[in-house]
Amino acid sequence: MKIKELKAGQGKVDVEGVIKSMGEVRIINKYGKDLKLCNAVVGDDSGEISLTLWNDDTDKVKQGNKVKITNGYVSEFNGKLQLTSGKFGKLEVVDAEAEAAM
Secondary structure: OOHHHOOOOOOOEEEEEEEEEEOOOEEEEEOOEEEEEEEEEEEEOOEEEEEEEEOOHHHHOOOOOEEEEEEEEEEEEOOEEEEEOOOOOEEEEEEOOHHHHO
């Protein structure tokens, strides 16, 4: 699936892209637990989308990595689409040096 095809509320999303940028990792308290959160931007040849990284995923990826999100979820926040691997999805680095090849 291509990034430009994603729509808010869509689940079971499988998509690959390169991490274009990453924000600061911050700690938020949700449901009485401290969680790590980082907002990134992931893109492919069709476009870009905000990618919300949670907990261990914040340490897993770096700018320039090619990642694959399996069973992801698309939501909308402040009028912008956001992609996350969510509770049931998975994020994996498929190429640590993808940006150098692009």
